[in-house]
Amino acid sequence: MTSEEGLPAGLRRLWGLSEPARLGRPAELDVRRVVAAAVELADRDGLAGVTLPKVAKELGFTSMSLYRYIGSKDELLVLMRDAGLGPPPPEITRDAKSWRDGLRRWADDERHAYLRRPWLARVPLSGPPSGPNEIARMEVALAVLRDTGLDWAAKVGVLALVSGYVRHSALLFQDLAHGRAEGVDQAGAERDYGRALAKLVEPDRFPETAKLFASPLFETPDQEADYDFTFGLELILDGVEVTVRRADERS
Structure with a gap:
């Protein structure tokens, strides 16, 4: 028994280990292509834009065909995270x-x-x-x-x-x-926040917080x-x- 045998299928796919050979025609897809398509979708449309039907459409296959390569949407997310992070710089x-x-x-x-x-x-x-x-x-x-x-x-x-x-x-x-409102940068949002709260925070009720909003922190x-x-x-x-x-x- 080799060191790779007995590993869960999801872990094998995560590490790019070859699956046992199947009879019939060679596979037209592989895990790497599925994950690459999913990452590209996420880069373009965000995580909410990644669904198995959309990934399958990007690849020109049916949703059901992806299950030969990806066990579930949860497994796909694990694969995407590892691929998306990439290796650390040496x-x-x-x-x-x-x-x-x-x-x-x-x-x-x-x-x-x-x-x-x-x-x-x-x-x-x-x-x-x-x-x-x-x-x-x-x-x-x-x-x-x-x-x-x-x-x-x-x-x-x-x-x-x-x-x-x-x-x-x-x-x-x-x-x-x-x-943030459209067109407002972080500095502008902080100024607006500080000015608004300075009008609402009463020193008698919130003495330390009132001092905070009266300070130059949010103005500069x-x-x-x-x-x-x-x-x-x-x-x-x-x-x-x-x-x-x-x-x-x-x-």
Whole structure:
């Protein structure tokens, strides 16, 4: 029995392992083509635009024919997420000056994947990383944490925390952009928000919040576009640094 035998069919397809040979004519489709068509649809129409009938139409086949290659819509989403993320760039581990710098680069790269393909952040997570690209990304993060003294549970916890933060930030960015009036940029939306709430928030009832809206923060929202993301990420890395220091002291 080879190492590939006995694997679930969905996992085999995710890793691009060949399916057992079938009698009859050679297959006209394959998993790679189905996933590529689905990703192209999502890039064009968003995640809601991806249905098995639409993917089949793009390929010139019937919906039922796709089930020879994709077990379900849920499996297709797993395949799309792994393909859409792609592999991590090698320079993360090559150029990282420290574990902190490496994790920062890792988070930035993941965030840019979500910015390139907004639908990625909206793919439901049905389990831990299992595709080749996701595992490659996990490998990079574990490599930058290799010399920290953290045990495996702590390393996995760090990865889950950072990746979860990146995904949540991407979703929040999309939701806020969607909620803005057409033609209003982020800075303008923040100014309008601050001015409106300054009229409603009474100092007697909300003393600290009233001070916030009376401050220059919302009148001059000229911070770099990535400020909120970077600020939150650095707070998380500060916490990781404390954990790393404690692990080093114990060892």
